[in-house]
Structures are given as structure tokens and as C-alpha cells.
Amino acid sequence: MYEVFFKKLAEKITLTTEEVDLFKTYLTPKKLRRKQYLLQEGDVCKYSAFVEKGALRSYTIDEKGNEYIIQFALEGWFIGDMYSMLTGEPATQNIDAIEDSELVLISKQAEEEIMKRIPKYEHFMRLLLQNAYIAAQRRFNHMASLSTEERYTKLLNTYPEIVQRVPQHMIASYLGLTPETLSRARKQMSRK
Amino acid sequence: MYEVFFKKLAEKITLTTEEVDLFKTYLTPKKLRRKQYLLQEGDVCKYSAFVEKGALRSYTIDEKGNEYIIQFALEGWFIGDMYSMLTGEPATQNIDAIEDSELVLISKQAEEEIMKRIPKYEHFMRLLLQNAYIAAQRRFNHMASLSTEERYTKLLNTYPEIVQRVPQHMIASYLGLTPETLSRARKQMSRK
DNA sequence: CGGGCCTTTGACTGGTTTCAACTTCTGTGG
DNA sequence: CCACAGAAGTTGAAACCAGTCAAAGGCCCG
Numbered sequence: 001m002y003e004v005f006f007k008k009l010a011e012k013i014t015l016t017t018e019e020v021d022l023f024k025t026y027l028t029p030k031k032l033r034r035k036q037y038l039l040q041e042g043d044v045c046k047y048s049a050f051v052e053k054g055a056l057r058s059y060t061i062d063e064k065g066n067e068y069i070i071q072f073a074l075e076g077w078f079i080g081d082m083y084s085m086l087t088g089e090p091a092t093q094n095i096d097a098i099e100d101s102e103l104v105l106i107s108k109q110a111e112e113e114i115m116k117r118i119p120k121y122e123h124f125m126r127l128l129l130q131n132a133y134i135a136a137q138r139r140f141n142h143m144a145s146l147s148t149e150e151r152y153t154k155l156l157n158t159y160p161e162i163v164q165r166v167p168q169h170m171i172a173s174y175l176g177l178t179p180e181t182l183s184r185a186r187k188q189m190s191r192k
Numbered sequence: 193m194y195e196v197f198f199k200k201l202a203e204k205i206t207l208t209t210e211e212v213d214l215f216k217t218y219l220t221p222k223k224l225r226r227k228q229y230l231l232q233e234g235d236v237c238k239y240s241a242f243v244e245k246g247a248l249r250s251y252t253i254d255e256k257g258n259e260y261i262i263q264f265a266l267e268g269w270f271i272g273d274m275y276s277m278l279t280g281e282p283a284t285q286n287i288d289a290i291e292d293s294e295l296v297l298i299s300k301q302a303e304e305e306i307m308k309r310i311p312k313y314e315h316f317m318r319l320l321l322q323n324a325y326i327a328a329q330r331r332f333n334h335m336a337s338l339s340t341e342e343r344y345t346k347l348l349n350t351y352p353e354i355v356q357r358v359p360q361h362m363i364a365s366y367l368g369l370t371p372e373t374l375s376r377a378r379k380q381m382s383r384k
Numbered sequence: 385c386g387g388g389c390c391t392t393t394g395a396c397t398g399g400t401t402t403c404a405a406c407t408t409c410t411g412t413g414g
Numbered sequence: 415c416c417a418c419a420g421a422a423g424t425t426g427a428a429a430c431c432a433g434t435c436a437a438a439g440g441c442c443c444g
Contacts, residue, residue: 136328
């Protein structure tokens, strides 16, 4: 149980078997069916979720019903509405499963407890957040400076798994495009 | 010396006077004139900088010479090319001063040392990164879902200081617009 | 006081969105 | 296992928003 999760931790920090056992007492497994919500806008986000298996997305919806995908999470990724979790305010994001998925849930209190008792975990989270922030900056920059085709190509090269497993209209949303525009860009590109 | 810096730390963690003294041995003050570079694309980023006074920006430049502003940093903010600093690879970002500024520099090694000797500092950085990441997600979302005018209004409400102190064409770049488009949007808005 | 940078304004262009129709794929129930 | 309904993807035409290029005015700084 929780293999992927502890493998992920092991990439950055080393835990004793006692620590692993202690750690596990704070974790909750959860399965999600395709299209099932982990979090709906308006609810308070109580858990950050680690993906053991499957694929999720987080997104917001505006007044007109348009979806804006913030993040995908495949195996080995964390997902959650950090702002809602931090402040206890209602979430602005929705999170649901793109495929049948298996998650590891960590509540806010659990996370704090773990960090207190296993400080290495805070170190791990700092490194993780650092990478996430760098990636966010880079994504931002690409969004601003690259053309439609370049953005799609970049995604294809950086995260081929995502492009393979996620429906195209969600990819479009993630890239800040309409499905029609992405479809046309792909057609254009295939002519080469 | 370093008043703003330690006030910032005190918002999240409490240091003893001994710890403060120890901390100071790792810090380097630096003054920057308006338009002076802290970091140029191609150089390796050796320091993260904390702004005691003044205003800086980080940005990238594409082949055509267009600038894309990633971040502003006023008093109390950190700035640096985290990716370059983390990996030791040449920076892709430029950082320069918008006003005459006073900085506190922390080298990568210094940072690691401090975290080892004062673990509370790693806690502080985790919280900081968490907020930075949340802000980045939110900015991203606004970029995708809001109109030109709404984006400008949002910035005006969230960071009025930035809009006041930073030249308009840099605001435009930060919002992902040309200076002309921002100028027209402002005109439009003033008609109300 | 002068020169250069910043901002504004105008005309034109082009890429993206929007709306609508059609095709293809998928999964669910009979 | 097939049939069918809904979802996903494609294609076309028209409208629109922002970008580009060019020029003029204003303001700041040396």
C-alpha cells in the first residue's frame, strides 16, 4: 500500500521503517471513479491528494460555464486546492477524476503532525513546492511568449503522457485555447 | 541593518537574538541603481535577493526582443531565478532595478547552511513558497479567464503599489499585453 | 533646455473565438 | 453483441479583439 507515495518521498528524503509506519497512520486511501469529484467549488478542501494511480484535473468555472484547467495530476503528483486548505475558505477550484484513480489523502492536520514528528517531510514539501513554483513560472512564460503550435509542441515534449491520456478538449483548456483552435493547430502541424 | 528582512521573518517564525546574529553572518547587503542588473540572462544565478527598499523586476526576452515580465518585487519580497540557482545552469531570466534599491543577498550555500542550523527557516521558506505557488496559480487563472480590463482592475486592487510605482509598459508586459492595448483599455475604463 | 523614452492615437492586419453543422468515437442498456 | 445517444472532435464562415506599424505629443532626466 502507498508504494508510489513512498517511492516519491524516497527520491528526496530517507525514512526509517519506523518512520514509514508512523507516516502510514496519518494516510487515508481513496478510490475515485472516472468523472467523480474529489472536490467541488464551494466545499472546503480538507485534503491534499497524492495520485497512486489514474489521472485527475483541477479547474475553475466562470459565470458563462467555461472551464479553465489549472493542473493535471498523474501518478506521482499531488493535487488539491491549497488556498482553500490553507485558509479554510470555500474552494474556488473543482477537482475530478479523468480516469478511475487511486489516491492517498493527507488532511491538513495530518500534514502538520507529520511535519512536527518527521521534519524531513517539511524538507520534502519545500523541495516539492520549489519545483512546482518554478514549473508555474515557466508555464506562465510559455503561455505569454509562445504561439499556439509551440505551446502544444512544448506540452507534447514535456508531458507526452498527459497528451496521450487526457481528452483533447481538456488539453485545449489547459493551453488556454478553444477545442476548435487546438484541432486546427494539430491539423496544421500534421501537414509537416 | 536588514530591518525589513527580519520583520518579514518575524511574521511567520520567532528567532532568538543569537539566531538573528548567526543569521546575519550569512547575509550580504547590496545596493542597486535604477536600471542596473542584478542578473543577466546567461549568467548563473548565485543569490536569491530580498528587497529592503526599492523595486525590481524579473523578465525574459525572446528572439524578437520582446520582454515578458515574470515578477515584480517591492519591499518585503524575494526575487531570483530559482531554476538557475537550483540547477547551476545559466539563467533564462533577467533581473534589474526599476528604482534605486537596497537588497539582502543570500547565496545558495548560505541558505542551505542556515536551514541546517536554524530549521525554522526552512519552515519559513516552505510557507513562503506555498503562498508564492498559490499566487502563481491564481495569476494564471486570471490570465486565462479575465478580460484585459478585468486583469488590469484586479492588479490595481490587489497591488496598487505596483501600478503606482512601475512604468505602464511594464505593467502591460506583466499582464500579457502590448503597451498600446493597455493604454486603450485605460482610456476605455476612464469613460466610466 | 534638449533628447529620448513613454504614452497615446489611428489605421490596418491577423489569429482566435464564436456559432453552427457534421462526423467520429465511446460506453451503456436492451 | 448490437444499437443508439451523447460526448468529443472536425470543419466552415463571420465577427472581434489584440497586435503591429507609424506618427505625434508629453514628460522626465541629465
